[in-house]
Amino acid sequence: MKRHLIAATLVLTASVPAHAQQGEIQWTQTINVPKGQNMPRDRADILGLELGDSYDEAKAKIQNLAAEGIQPKPAGGSAADRMVARMNGQRSGPQPMREERRIYNFKAPGANSTISASFVQKIELSRELPSAKGKISDSLAVHFSAPSSGHQIIGVTRSITYGSDGDQPLISDTLAQLKKKMQFEPQAINAGGVKYRFQFNDGNPYAPPKPTLTSCLPGYGVEYAGGLKNVNESGDCDAFLEMSAQTGISSNHASILFFTLSDNDRTKANLTADFTFLTEYVERLQQNTRGAPPKL
Structure with a gap:
């Protein structure tokens, strides 16, 4: 615990587009939590993006998902031409995928320079x-741990927005599909x-006696070692999948569907390993960096 607190005091973090900066340290993997450890593999995914997938595995899947959507076209032609293209379902503007990079800047007391490390912590589609x-607008956010823990998926969120009343699915139909996939009844939390x-x-499937909105929360948003104590604090929220909806033309129709998939035990193990790796890297650098003594 002391080591993690040291890391928190040394680390300054920032989220920037993935192309903005490359890390300077050499990442080394120190832990590899296997897939299916906290949730059966046949249930631990959203659109095939599985908890524990590596960054490379996930990126290839996300690129395939992006190709299924209406492809953006370069803006061009007259305003009338662009309006006709939009009416025909053609998209223009930014590409559908975006990567967000986490940057750590280390500066030990007395040091004259900083050491940087970075990795892609999130892909949005x-x-x-x-x-x-x-x-129909479909948005995904895929969250990763650092390369020292395998650069693995630790959480996925998805929202689907239906622009037309005729596209709105029944909430009961969507829930029935989820029950078939998850193979047990969910907790229904009214708030x-x-x-x-x-x-x-x-x-294993688990139902606490009095579930609340905050009794089982995702852990992938932790940015500092000190926050890990709050991940799965109850000890019984190892992993979960949640669904909620904004109702539409009836109380059983969804105008927006929301999904959250989180592997909290993987998050805790992976981020503990990541913060430990970064702290020990700086400690080794401090111990092994020395110049020649002056001539006396």
């Missing part, structure tokens, strides 16, 4: 899906709408 009735939670403890 915003795509429009074809529909004869209107526009300004219903949230359905499929919770796992020690790799």
